[in-house]
Structures are given as C-alpha cells and as structure tokens.
Amino acid sequence: MAKITFIQPDGSQQVVEAAPGMTVMESARLNRIAGIEAECGGACACATCHVYVDAAWAETAGKAAAIEEDMLDFAFDVRPESRLSCQIKVTAALDGLVLRVPGKQF
Amino acid sequence: MDTTLSATDAPVMLASAIETDCVIIGAGPVGLFAVFELGLVDIKAHVIDILDKVGGQCSELYPEKPIYDIPALPVVTGQELTDRLMEQIKPFGATFHLRERIDSLVRMADGRFRLETDAQRVFLTKVVVIAAGGGSFTPKRPPLAGIETYEGTSVFYSVRRMDAFADRDVLIVGGGDSALDWTLNLQPIAKSVTLLHRRDEFRGAPHSVDQMRALVADGKVALKIGQVTALHGEAGQLASVTIQTKDATETLAVDRMMPFFGLTMKLGPIANWGIHLDQNLIKVDTSTYETSEPGIYAVGDINTYPGKLKLILSGFHEVALMAQAAHKLINPGKKLLFQYTTSSSSLQKKLGVK
Numbered sequence: 001m002a003k004i005t006f007i008q009p010d011g012s013q014q015v016v017e018a019a020p021g022m023t024v025m026e027s028a029r030l031n032r033i034a035g036i037e038a039e040c041g042g043a044c045a046c047a048t049c050h051v052y053v054d055a056a057w058a059e060t061a062g063k064a065a066a067i068e069e070d071m072l073d074f075a076f077d078v079r080p081e082s083r084l085s086c087q088i089k090v091t092a093a094l095d096g097l098v099l100r101v102p103g104k105q106f
Numbered sequence: 107m108d109t110t111l112s113a114t115d116a117p118v119m120l121a122s123a124i125e126t127d128c129v130i131i132g133a134g135p136v137g138l139f140a141v142f143e144l145g146l147v148d149i150k151a152h153v154i155d156i157l158d159k160v161g162g163q164c165s166e167l168y169p170e171k172p173i174y175d176i177p178a179l180p181v182v183t184g185q186e187l188t189d190r191l192m193e194q195i196k197p198f199g200a201t202f203h204l205r206e207r208i209d210s211l212v213r214m215a216d217g218r219f220r221l222e223t224d225a226q227r228v229f230l231t232k233v234v235v236i237a238a239g240g241g242s243f244t245p246k247r248p249p250l251a252g253i254e255t256y257e258g259t260s261v262f263y264s265v266r267r268m269d270a271f272a273d274r275d276v277l278i279v280g281g282g283d284s285a286l287d288w289t290l291n292l293q294p295i296a297k298s299v300t301l302l303h304r305r306d307e308f309r310g311a312p313h314s315v316d317q318m319r320a321l322v323a324d325g326k327v328a329l330k331i332g333q334v335t336a337l338h339g340e341a342g343q344l345a346s347v348t349i350q351t352k353d354a355t356e357t358l359a360v361d362r363m364m365p366f367f368g369l370t371m372k373l374g375p376i377a378n379w380g381i382h383l384d385q386n387l388i389k390v391d392t393s394t395y396e397t398s399e400p401g402i403y404a405v406g407d408i409n410t411y412p413g414k415l416k417l418i419l420s421g422f423h424e425v426a427l428m429a430q431a432a433h434k435l436i437n438p439g440k441k442l443l444f445q446y447t448t449s450s451s452s453l454q455k456k457l458g459v460k
C-alpha cells in the first residue's frame with residue numbers, strides 16, 4: 001500500500017492508503033477526498049480531478065502525457081506541477097506522495 | 107420561476123408544433139435503446155439532444171475508450187456502441203433534433219405535454235421520456251469572481267450574432283477548435299482580437315493553427331500565453347481582465363470575452379418541471395420508470411431508486427419496462443401481447459427482417 005497525502009486549499013490534510021495498480025483519483029474518490037470530482041469517471045475527458053504534485057514528488061509522479069496535457073487545457077489555474085489524478089497510477093514508489101487539491105475545479 | 111406542470115390554456119400554435127406520441131430527451135445509449143423498445147410496441151419517437159451528435163457521453167466523453175460490461179460485447183468503444191445502436195433502431199424511424207435543448211415542459215388541458223426547445227421548436231406529445239444522463243452538456247464557466255454578471259452581455263460561450271462582436275475588443279480564451287475558429291472568424295469584424303491560451307500549443311486543426319499564427323505574425327491577432335485571473339467592469343459591461351503570464355501580471359482592455367473550456371453536465375431546465383427529485387436525480391417507480399408525474403418517464407443515469415446502479419445495461423432494462431407502461435398510457439384498454447423478437451412474426455415485420 002502507498003500512503004498519499006491530500007492537502008486542501010484551507011491547509012487541512014487527509015492521508016489515504018492506496019493499493020498499487022489503482023489510480024490516485026480512484027483512491028481519492030474511495031476515501032471521499034473533497035475537491036476531486038472526477039466527473040467523467042477516469043476517462044481523461046473532463047479535468048475535474050486536477051491536482052498539484054508537491055515539488056519533491058514531481059519526478060517520481062512523472063509528467064503529463066500529451067492527451068493529459070490537452071485535457072489540462074480545460075482545468076482552472078493550471079501550473080507546471082498540475083496533473084490529472086486519474087492519470088497517475090499508484091505504485092510502491094509513490095508511497096508518501098503529497099498532492100494539493102486546487103481551490104476550484106471547473 | 108416557471109414551475110410548469112399545472113394545466114394551462116396557453117395558446118398553442120398548432121401549425122408549427124410537432125404532434126407525436128413520444129419525445130425522448132437525450133440521445134445517449136439509453137435514449138437510443140428507448141427508440142427500439144418503444145418501436146416494438148408501435149410508439150414512434152422524436153429524440154432531442156443538446157449535442158451536435160448522437161451517443162451522449164459515449165461519443166462526447168469517451169468515443170475511443172473501451173467498455174467491457176455490455177452483455178455479449180466483450181469489448182466495445184463508446185463510438186462503436188453508439189453506431190451499433192443507431193443501426194439497431196433504424197427500422198423504427200425516429201426523428202432526431204440535435205443541438206437543441208428542451209427548455210420548457212407544460213401539461214396541457216387535454217393531458218398531453220407541450221415541450222419547447224431553445225430553438226423555439228414545439229412538440230405536443232402524449233409521453234415524455236427523460237434519458238438525460240448526467241444532464242445537459244453546458245459550456246464550462248471559468249470560476250472567476252463575478253463572471254455570471256457579465257454573461258450574455260460581455261461574456262459569451264457561443265456566438266448567436268456576429269455583430270455583437272463588431273468593433274469590439276475581443277478576448278478569446280482556449281486552445282481548441284472553437285477558440286481558433288472564433289479567432290479567425292471574428293478577427294475581420296472586431297476592433298481587436300486577443301487569443302489567450304495557457305501554453306503555446308494548440309489542439310485545434312493544424313491549418314487553423316497555421317492561419318492563426320499567420321495573423322499573429324501580421325500583427326492582426328495578439329497571442330498571449332497565460333490564464334485569466336480576474337474580470338473588471340460594472341453593470342455587466344466588461345472593461346478589462348487581469349491575466350497571469352509566465353512571469354508577469356498584465357491588464358488587457360477588452361469588452362468581450364469568449365471562454366472555451368469544454369463542456370460539463372448540468373441538470374438544467376428539468377429542475378423546473380415540477381418532477382420530484384432526489385439530489386438532482388429523478389425519482390421513479392421501478393415497475394414502470396414513471397416519475398411523480400404520470401406520462402413522464404425517466405431512464406438511465408438521470409433516475410434514482412433503491413439499488414440504482416448507473417450502468418448502461420441498467421438503462422437498457424429500464425427502457426423495456428418503460429415502453430410497456432407508455433404503451434398502456436397511450437392505448438388505454440388495449441391489451442399488449444408480450445412477444446419475443448426471436449419468434450414473433452409481427453415483431454420481425456417491424457424490424458424489417460421478415
């Protein structure tokens with residue numbers, strides 16, 4: 001299992017245990033993390049599971065693929081550390097991952 | 107607020123109205139299969155959808171994504187499922203009205219319903235089947251403070267009249283075909299056009315991108331890489347916007363803005379029709395899929411009942427039962443013989459296979 005910390009815009013934190021193989025979005029929805037809406041259910045088709053990856057984890061979490069970059073065009077307040085959490089697969093290497101939830105999803 | 111289910115004697119312009127047995131709201135997979143099940147019991151339908159194509163979420167959100175839980179199709183993409191359903195319902199000759207949304211629903215004195223679309227198309231129908239899925243696809247509204255006060259006056263998500271942009275300073279936000287097309291179309295008539303996108307890469311058609319780049323090189327279109335952070339103006343009149351670029355905050359003097367951030371699903375006008383809802387879903391009786399209003403049915407993702415699962419296959423089951431109930435309502439007193447497509451010569455005739 002990998003521990004993932006979600007930091008809300010107000011600074012509050014939730015730590016979830018995610019099973020390798022699932023997506024970060026799925027682990028967030030399973031644990032009812034506020035602000036991860038995932039309107040399309042994980043098809044990389046809506047940009048409502050937008051997160052900011054903590055700088056220390058940028059390299060391990062990896063970069064957005066082309067299709068994900070395209071979809072990030074539909075997100076609000078996109079930053080260099082922006083990812084769609086439905087496109088991040090949980091692996092053992094991501095144990096300790098820290099993500100920030102944006103103030104607003106679209 | 108127009109809560110419109112009480113009987114009304116509002117004048118109806120019969121000349122332009124389409125009279126039918128059934129109007130289906132939503133052309134997603136469940137709405138399409140409703141055409142089939144209704145067709146088997148001789149109910150012809152008109153189907154309305156806000157999108158410019160049939161298939162609903164299957165074609166709008168995930169045309170290429172595989173679906174694995176459609177019985178007997180181990181794997182099928184959203185688009186393929188849509189295409190197959192269109193083929194399956196062909197014998198029943200439904201009429202499709204795309205790019206339209208039902209804005210009002212009123213029960214008339216004779217018990218039928220009067221529906222009107224945003225394009226002023228009027229239907230008079232005995233039954234209404236709401237197969238609206240997650241709701242109506244609506245342009246996404248950027249979460250900028252006060253944006254709603256400018257909508258329809260300075261901020262537009264589509265172009266109804268080009269002259270609303272003539273001699274205006276127009277800001278277009280986005281990087282897809284809509285943003286590029288309107289940049290190209292409005293440039294000749296606007297006072298100025300600025301295209302703003304978060305990155306210097308565009309998803310639109312390559313030749314539109316080339317045309318836009320040429321206009322930028324000629325100084326006819328301003329291209330900015332960044333994002334809008336605030337709107338300024340008063341009384342619905344936009345005066346300027348603040349944008350954040352990679353290393354600066356800028357103010358752009360613009361009085362028209364068109365944001366293109368894709369579509370989201372909203373319940374929309376359905377909420378005003380007086381039907382009992384539960385958390386934005388329509389409550390139904392699971393033996394008929396009728397709503398709290400006799401003659402109005404709700405099927406697929408838009409409905410709710412104990413044990414509901416938002417699966418396409420659940421919607422397929424729901425429309426079969428709904429069609430039986432709708433037949434009873436449209437043909438009171440008429441007995442409906444339950445038959446199988448495998449063996450019934452009358453059903454096979456309707457399907458055009460005999």
